[in-house]
Amino acid sequence: MASRSKRIVIIGGIASGPAAAAKAKRIDPTAEVIIYEKGPHVSLGVCELPYLLTGEIPNPDTLIIQTPESLKRDKGVLAFPRHRVEAIFPSRRLIEVRSLGEGISREERYDKLIIASGCRAKTLNEIPTGLDNVFHLKTLSEAIALKTFIHERRPKRVCIVGAGFVGIEAAEAFRIMGLNVDMIFLEERPLPYIDDEGRRIVERILTDNGITLHANQSVLSTTTSGKRLLAVRTSQREIEADVFLIAIGFLPNVEFARAAGIRIGQDGGILTDQRQMTNIDGIYAAGDCTEIRDISTRKTMMMPFASLAYRTARVAGENAAGGSASFKGAVPNSILHVFGYEIAQCGVTVASLKERGFTPVHAHVLAQSRVSFMPGSEPMFVSMTADARSRVILNANIIAKEHAAQRANVAALAIRKHMTIDEFLESDFVYTPRSAPMIDPLHVCARKLQLKSGS
Amino acid sequence: MASRSKRIVIIGGIASGPAAAAKAKRIDPTAEVIIYEKGPHVSLGVCELPYLLTGEIPNPDTLIIQTPESLKRDKGVLAFPRHRVEAIFPSRRLIEVRSLGEGISREERYDKLIIASGCRAKTLNEIPTGLDNVFHLKTLSEAIALKTFIHERRPKRVCIVGAGFVGIEAAEAFRIMGLNVDMIFLEERPLPYIDDEGRRIVERILTDNGITLHANQSVLSTTTSGKRLLAVRTSQREIEADVFLIAIGFLPNVEFARAAGIRIGQDGGILTDQRQMTNIDGIYAAGDCTEIRDISTRKTMMMPFASLAYRTARVAGENAAGGSASFKGAVPNSILHVFGYEIAQCGVTVASLKERGFTPVHAHVLAQSRVSFMPGSEPMFVSMTADARSRVILNANIIAKEHAAQRANVAALAIRKHMTIDEFLESDFVYTPRSAPMIDPLHVCARKLQLKSGS
Numbered sequence: 001m002a003s004r005s006k007r008i009v010i011i012g013g014i015a016s017g018p019a020a021a022a023k024a025k026r027i028d029p030t031a032e033v034i035i036y037e038k039g040p041h042v043s044l045g046v047c048e049l050p051y052l053l054t055g056e057i058p059n060p061d062t063l064i065i066q067t068p069e070s071l072k073r074d075k076g077v078l079a080f081p082r083h084r085v086e087a088i089f090p091s092r093r094l095i096e097v098r099s100l101g102e103g104i105s106r107e108e109r110y111d112k113l114i115i116a117s118g119c120r121a122k123t124l125n126e127i128p129t130g131l132d133n134v135f136h137l138k139t140l141s142e143a144i145a146l147k148t149f150i151h152e153r154r155p156k157r158v159c160i161v162g163a164g165f166v167g168i169e170a171a172e173a174f175r176i177m178g179l180n181v182d183m184i185f186l187e188e189r190p191l192p193y194i195d196d197e198g199r200r201i202v203e204r205i206l207t208d209n210g211i212t213l214h215a216n217q218s219v220l221s222t223t224t225s226g227k228r229l230l231a232v233r234t235s236q237r238e239i240e241a242d243v244f245l246i247a248i249g250f251l252p253n254v255e256f257a258r259a260a261g262i263r264i265g266q267d268g269g270i271l272t273d274q275r276q277m278t279n280i281d282g283i284y285a286a287g288d289c290t291e292i293r294d295i296s297t298r299k300t301m302m303m304p305f306a307s308l309a310y311r312t313a314r315v316a317g318e319n320a321a322g323g324s325a326s327f328k329g330a331v332p333n334s335i336l337h338v339f340g341y342e343i344a345q346c347g348v349t350v351a352s353l354k355e356r357g358f359t360p361v362h363a364h365v366l367a368q369s370r371v372s373f374m375p376g377s378e379p380m381f382v383s384m385t386a387d388a389r390s391r392v393i394l395n396a397n398i399i400a401k402e403h404a405a406q407r408a409n410v411a412a413l414a415i416r417k418h419m420t421i422d423e424f425l426e427s428d429f430v431y432t433p434r435s436a437p438m439i440d441p442l443h444v445c446a447r448k449l450q451l452k453s454g455s
Numbered sequence: 456m457a458s459r460s461k462r463i464v465i466i467g468g469i470a471s472g473p474a475a476a477a478k479a480k481r482i483d484p485t486a487e488v489i490i491y492e493k494g495p496h497v498s499l500g501v502c503e504l505p506y507l508l509t510g511e512i513p514n515p516d517t518l519i520i521q522t523p524e525s526l527k528r529d530k531g532v533l534a535f536p537r538h539r540v541e542a543i544f545p546s547r548r549l550i551e552v553r554s555l556g557e558g559i560s561r562e563e564r565y566d567k568l569i570i571a572s573g574c575r576a577k578t579l580n581e582i583p584t585g586l587d588n589v590f591h592l593k594t595l596s597e598a599i600a601l602k603t604f605i606h607e608r609r610p611k612r613v614c615i616v617g618a619g620f621v622g623i624e625a626a627e628a629f630r631i632m633g634l635n636v637d638m639i640f641l642e643e644r645p646l647p648y649i650d651d652e653g654r655r656i657v658e659r660i661l662t663d664n665g666i667t668l669h670a671n672q673s674v675l676s677t678t679t680s681g682k683r684l685l686a687v688r689t690s691q692r693e694i695e696a697d698v699f700l701i702a703i704g705f706l707p708n709v710e711f712a713r714a715a716g717i718r719i720g721q722d723g724g725i726l727t728d729q730r731q732m733t734n735i736d737g738i739y740a741a742g743d744c745t746e747i748r749d750i751s752t753r754k755t756m757m758m759p760f761a762s763l764a765y766r767t768a769r770v771a772g773e774n775a776a777g778g779s780a781s782f783k784g785a786v787p788n789s790i791l792h793v794f795g796y797e798i799a800q801c802g803v804t805v806a807s808l809k810e811r812g813f814t815p816v817h818a819h820v821l822a823q824s825r826v827s828f829m830p831g832s833e834p835m836f837v838s839m840t841a842d843a844r845s846r847v848i849l850n851a852n853i854i855a856k857e858h859a860a861q862r863a864n865v866a867a868l869a870i871r872k873h874m875t876i877d878e879f880l881e882s883d884f885v886y887t888p889r890s891a892p893m894i895d896p897l898h899v900c901a902r903k904l905q906l907k908s909g910s
Contacts, residue, residue: 048826048888056889062828306893307886330883337889344885371503373517405890406861412883413868428785428867430799431762433503434511434792435860438761 006031008320009095009110011085012253013037014044015306016287016313017116018066021077023317024114031321033077034108036097038084041140042066047306049143050166053150053173060144088113088260090280112320115257115270115278115285116313119250119304124161126219127246132227134244137166146245150177155242157182159232161219162247163190165336168202170245171211172338182239184214184232191336194345197364197383198397202343209339214239250304252289265291267302274326276316284316293329295416296347296394297356303332333412335405344408347395347415350385359388363448367441369403371433378402382445384411384421388453391420396442403435407442421450461486462564463775464550466540467571467708468492469499470761471742471768473521475569476532478772486776488532489563491552493539496595497523502761504598505621508605508628515599543568543715545735567775570712570725570733570740571768574705574759579616581674582701587682589699592621601700605632610697612637614687616674617702618645620791623657625700626666627793637694639669639687646791649800652819652838653852657798664794669694705759707744720746722757729781731771741771748784750871751802751849752811758787788867790860799863802850802870805840814843818903822896824858826888833857837900839866839876843908846875851897858890862897876905 008024010017013035025033035042043066051057068079080097086105087096095113098105121136123129133155135146149155158174160167163185174181183190183206189199190206190213206213217234224230231240252269254262263279265271269291276284287309291300308330318325336343353360364383370376380400386393396411398404414424425447429440463479465472468490476488490497498521506512523534535552541560542551550568553560576591578584588610590601604610613629615622618640629636638645638661644654645661645668661668672689679685686695707724709717718734720726724746731739742764746755763785773780791798808815819838825831835855841848851866853859869879880902884895 045826045888047886047893048829051829051888056830057828305886307884310893328881333883333885335885335887335890337887342890346883346885371500373512374503374506375511403858403861405885405887406858406865408885409865409883409895410861410868412885413865413872416882417868417872417874419872426783427871428788428801428864429762430788430790430801430860430863430867431502431760432790432792432860433500433506435790435797438502438765440864 006111007109008033008112008114009108010035010114010116011095012116012118012287012289013042013079013081014039014046014118016118016309017114018043018071018077018079019310019313020114020116020286020317020320021071022075023314024321025076027318027321027323029076035071035077035079036083036085037079037081038100039139039141040081042068042071042079042081044140046138049137049140050169050173052143053147053170054176060140063140085256087256088283090260090283093282111282113283114316114320115262115283115289116287116316117253117257117289119252119288121246122249122251124219124246124248127222127229127232127244128224130227131224131229133242134229134246136246137170138250149243153242156180157241158243158245159184159239159241160245160247161185161232162249163187164192164247164249167245167247168206168336168338170247171206172209175209175211181211182214182241183211184217184219184234184239186216186218188215191343193334193349194343194397195350195362195383195385195395198343198345198381198399201381201399205339205341250288250302252302254289257285265300267291267300269300269302271300274328275319276312276327277319284320286312286316294348295329295331297353297358299356301332303330305332305334331412331415333408335408340401342398342400342402342404344398344404346397346408346411347385349395353385353394358394360385360394361388361449361453363445363452365441365445365448367444368437369400369441370435371437374433380404380441382441384442384445384449386421386449386453391422391453392418393421393424398441410442421446421453425450461566461776463488463567463569464563464565465490465569465571466550467573467742467744468497468534468536469494469501469573471573471764472569472571473498473526473532473534474765474768475571475741475772475775476526477530478769479776480531482773482776482778484531490526490532490534491538491540492534492536493555494594494596495536497521497526497534497536499595501593504592504595505624505628507598508602508625509631515595518595540711542711543738545715545738548737566737568738569771569775570717570738570744571742571771572708572712572744574707574743576701577704577706579674579701579703582677582684582687582699583679585682586679586684588697589684589701591701592625593705604698605634608697611635612696613698613700614639614694614696615700615702616640616687617704618642619647619702619704622700622702623661623791623793625702626661627664630664630666636666637669637696638666639672639674639689639694641671641673643670646798648789648804649798649852650805650817650838650840650850653798653800653836653854656836656854660794660796705743705757707757709744712740712744720755722746722755724755724757726755729783730774731767731782732774739771739775741767749803750784750786752808752813754811756787758785760787760789786867786870788863790863795856796854797857797859799853799859801852801863801866802840804850808840808849813849815840815849816843816904816908818900818907820896820900820903822899823892824855824896825890826892829888835859835896837896839897839900839904841876841904841908846877846908847873848876848879853896865897876901876908880905
C-alpha cells in the first residue's frame with residue numbers, strides 16, 4: 001500500500017483558516033491541506049467592513065484577499081466555499097460536510113483537524129426574522145446588502161442596537177452617509193470594554209457627532225409593517241427608524257464542536273492548550289471561535305481580534321503539520337478609530353479585575369500628544385490600573401486624536417512583562433517637540449498611579 | 456549655634472538644573488536651593504530652537520519656561536543667571552562663582568552640589584572666530600541672533616557643517632525660510648547615529664527636499680572679507696554661502712569639574728553612580744554634562760536628550776536632598792521630525808555594537824503604516840538588530856511619515872527588558888485598518904530577523 005500524505009482539514013476560511021492552512025503547508029509541503037468555508041468567500045478582510053460603508057474602501061473586492069484559485073496556486077491549499085461542516089466524528093477521524101450548492105452531505109476523513117469557524121453576529125430575539133430593513137455587520141454579504149439598501153432606499157434614520165466596536169464604527173459610517181443615528185445599549189455608557197472615565201469621553205465624542213444615545217435600555221418589542229421594521233420599543237421610549245443595525249456582539253460558531261465533545265469555556269469559545277490543541281487529540285482550534293488566555297489574570301476569555309486570529313492560526317497550523325509552536329496568551333489590546341479619535345484599550349477593565357480577585361488602583365490624566373505649544377498638539381486622555389499589592393500594571397486606556405494606538409502597544413508590552421509602575425517609570429520614551437511631549441502621557445499617568453498607590 | 460538649613464547648590468540652570476532644584480526642594484522643603492547659570496536665562500526649552508526659525512513657535516519667550524522670579528515664587532528655588540561657576544573646592548565645600556554682570560568673583564559654600572552644566576556646541580578650529588555670519592544653534596541667544604540675521608540680511612545661501620540632529624533640523628528650517636542649503640559632513644551619509652539603510656533614506660529625504668550634500672568632507676580653509684565668511688574649502692570643493700551654521704556636535708561643560716578631581720568618562724562627560732553621585736562625596740551630576748549607562752552594552756556614553764536630563768536631574772535632586780533614588784541607565788531612544796518624516800533611532804548602531812563585542816544580526820523591511828489599501832497608509836522603514844548568540848534585541852530604526860516615534864518606544868521597552876526576537880514576536884499590537892496594519896511593521900522586521908538568525 002502506497003504511503004498516504006497527511007490530510008489536514010480546516011473548518012472555516014475567513015481569517016484564521018487560510019492563515020493556518022498556509023502555515024501548515026509551509027511546515028509540511030507534502031500534506032494535503034483542505035479548507036471548508038460555509039460562506040461564499042474565503043480569506044476576507046472583515047475589520048474593514050465599516051469602510052465599505054464610509055467609502056474609504058470603494059470596491060468590496062478589495063477585501064477578498066485570496067480566492068480558492070489563488071490559494072491553490074500560491075499556497076497549495078484547496079479551499080471549498082459554500083461547504084458547511086455539520087459534524088465531527090473524532091473516533092473515526094471523519095467530518096460530515098454539506099455542499100450548500102449541491103445540497104448534499106458527505107463524510108470526509110482527516111488526519112488533523114483545525115477548527116477556525118470564527119463567530120457570528122448575535123441576533124436579538126425581540127426582533128422578528130425576515131425583515132428587509134434589519135441588518136447585521138459581520139460578513140461581506142451583510143455589508144454589501146446594507147450599503148445597497150442605503151443607496152437604493154435613501155433612509156434618513158438608522159437605529160443601532162449595541163454600543164461596542166461594530167456599533168460605534170457603523171454609527172460613524174452612517175453619519176458620513178448623512179443619516180440620523182439613534183443608538184440603544186444596555187450599559188450606562190458606550191464601549192463597555194474600557195474603564196468608566198474613558199467611556200465618558202467616548203460618550204461625548206458620539207454625542208458631539210450628532211448621535212442620540214439611549215443608555216440603560218434594551219429592545220422589548222417592535223412595530224412592523226409587512227417586511228419592514230418601523231420602530232422598536234424600550235422600557236423608556238419608542239424609537240422609529242428607516243433602517244436598523246443589530247450590533248450586540250458575537251457568538252463563537254462552536255455548536256458542531258460541542259456536539260463532538262470538544263471542551264467549551266465559560267465565555268462560549270473552544271478551549272485549547274498552548275499548542276492550540278483542543279481536549280481531543282489531533283483537533284486544533286484557532287481564532288475567534290476560541291478563548292484566549294489573558295496574560296494578567298490567567299483566565300481565558302473571548303478576544304475576537306484579527307491579529308490574535310492570525311497568531312493562534314499560525315500556531316495551530318504549524319502543530320497540525322507536525323511542528324512545535326506555542327501560544328502562551330495575550331494582553332487584550334485593541335483600538336477603535338472613529339470620528340478622528342483613536343480609542344485604545346489594553347488589558348481588561350477595572351470591573352473585570354475586581355471580579356478576578358485583584359485590588360486595582362487606578363489613575364487617569366489629561367496630557368498632550370506633543371509639546372503643548374507646538375502646532376498640532378492634541379489632548380490625550382490616559383488611564384492606567386495596577387494591582388495595589390504587587391504594583392504590577394494591569395490595564396491602560398488611551399484616547400486622543402493622534403498617537404494613542406502605538407502608546408497602547410507600549411502599555412501592552414509593559415503589561416505582558418508584568419512591569420511594576422515603578423519599573424515602567426524607568427522606561428525610555430522618545431522626545432521631540434513636533435511628535436511627543438518631554439514627559440510621555442503614559443509616564444504622567446504612571447506617576448499619578450505611583451503617588452496614589454503610596455510610593 | 457542655631458541649626459543651619461542644608462544648602463544645595465546647582466551649577467547650570469537650563470534643563471536639568473531647574474528639574475533637580477525643584478525635586479530637591481520638594482524632598483527637603485527646609486533646604487536652601489540655589490542655581491547658578493552662566494547665561495541670561497534659566498529653565499529654557501532648547502529642543503524647540505529650530506521651530507523659532509521655522510515660525511512654528513513665533514515668540515521666543517514661549518521657550519522661557521521659568522524665570523528666577525517664578526522659580527522663587529513657585530518652587531522656592533533661588534536662581535542667579537549670568538553667574539558662572541569657575542571652580543569647585545571639594546575639601547572646603549566651596550565654589551567660586553563669578554557674577555558676569557558685576558565682573559566680580561566670590562566663594563560660596565555648599566552642603567551638596569549638583570553639576571548640571573550641560574554642553575555647548577563644538578566649534579570648528581578651521582573657522583576664525585568673531586565672524587558676523589557664522590552661527591551655532593545651541594542657545595536661545597544664538598537662535599535669536601541667527602533668525603535676526605536672516606530677516607535683516609536676506610541671505611540666499613546657507614552652508615551647514617555637520618549632519619546630525621541639529622544640522623538636519625536647521626536644514627529644514629532654512630528651506631522653509633527659502634534658502635538654498637549646502638551641507639558638509641565627515642561621514643559617508645547623514646545622521647551617523649543610525650544604521651546604514653536608514654541613513655540612505657535620510658540622505659534621500661534631504662536631497663528630495665533640495666539640500667545639496669557634500670559627504671566625506673570637512674572644512675580645511677576659509678575665505679573671509681572683513682567680518683564676513685565668504686566660502687569654505689574642503690578637500691573636494693569650495694562652497695560659497697551668505698551664512699554658515701556649525702553643527703558638529705556638543706562638548707560637555709566639565710572643565711571646572713575635571714579640575715576639581717571629578718572623574719570624566721571616555722566620551723568626555725562626568726561619570727556618576729546610580730545615585731547620580733560623582734566620585735566626590737556630596738557632589739552629584741545630571742543631564743547633558745554626564746555620561747549615561749546604555750542598558751544593552753553596559754557602557755557609559757553621551758546621550759544628550761532632554762528626557763534623560765530630566766530623569767537624571769530628578770534622581771540627583773532627590774539624593775542631594777537626602778532621599779534615595781536611583782537611575783540605572785537608559786536605552787538611547789531619540790527621534791528627528793523633519794520634512795514630514797519621523798526618523799527614530801533606538802539603541803546604538805551596528806557599528807558600535809561590533810566595537811563592543813556583540814555579534815549583531817540585522818534585518819530591515821519596508822512595510823506600511825496602516826492597512827495598505829486604506830487612505831493615508833504610508834511606507835514604513837524598520838530595521839532591527841539582535842545579538843546572534845543570545846538573540847536579544849539590541850536596536851531598531853524606524854522611518855515613516857507617521858507612527859514611527861511611538862514604535863521606537865515599543866522597541867525601547869523590548870530592548871530594556873532584554874527581550875529575544877522570539878519573545879518579542881509574542882507581543883501584542885493593536886490593529887485597526889485606519890491606524891495600523893494587521894501585522895505590525897516591528898513584527899514584520901522581527902520575523903525577518905528571526906529567519907536570518909536561524910530559527
